[in-house]
Amino acid sequence: MRPSAGQAGQVKRKQVDSERIDELLLGLLREDARAPNTKIATKLGLSESAVRRRIDNLKTGGRIRRFTVDVDDRDQSSAITWVSVDPATPTRQVSEKIKAIKGVESVYETAGQFDIAVIVKGANIGEVNATIEGIRRAGGVTGTNTTMVLRTIR
Numbered sequence: 001m002r003p004s005a006g007q008a009g010q011v012k013r014k015q016v017d018s019e020r021i022d023e024l025l026l027g028l029l030r031e032d033a034r035a036p037n038t039k040i041a042t043k044l045g046l047s048e049s050a051v052r053r054r055i056d057n058l059k060t061g062g063r064i065r066r067f068t069v070d071v072d073d074r075d076q077s078s079a080i081t082w083v084s085v086d087p088a089t090p091t092r093q094v095s096e097k098i099k100a101i102k103g104v105e106s107v108y109e110t111a112g113q114f115d116i117a118v119i120v121k122g123a124n125i126g127e128v129n130a131t132i133e134g135i136r137r138a139g140g141v142t143g144t145n146t147t148m149v150l151r152t153i154r
Contacts, residue, residue, distance in 0.1 A: 024044060025055070033068070037052050077121070077122050077123070077148070077149075078128065080120075081118040082145040083115060083117070083118060083135060083144050085141065091116065094115075097139060098118055103128065104119070104135070
């Protein structure tokens with residue numbers, strides 16, 4: 001038996017509401033991933049078990065990959081390194097090589113003048129420079145352009 005137009009509309013509305021709740025939940029977790037489920041439940045108007053179930057579903061579905069710590073790294077040196085990749089080498093392959101280099105915090109495949117953007121962090125300029133040298137030596141890299149970060153505004 002097929003649902004009536006009214007029933008189909010209700011199902012669609014519930015799905016949209018559910019997706020909206022998940023987005024609100026993700027926003028709260030971004031602010032404080034250690035917040036107790038009871039506190040999150042109160043903010044969302046849900047039960048603690050519903051919040052726990054939604055978090056589990058978001059993890060199982062791949063929306064939540066991991067929980068991390070946001071460290072105050074003002075005393076560290078950091079840089080953004082733009083990378084050009086040899087057209088004969090798959091960008092994904094180069095990205096994976098770069099990701100494995102000590103001091104690389106994030107790797108982004110980009111469109112535009114450069115193929116990859118890399119966020120580099122180290123205890124000092126020497127460590128950042130060593131990481132950038134490692135990026136330059138990665139197979140498939142044809143060039144880099146690095147900008148030192150003076151201050152991060154969050």
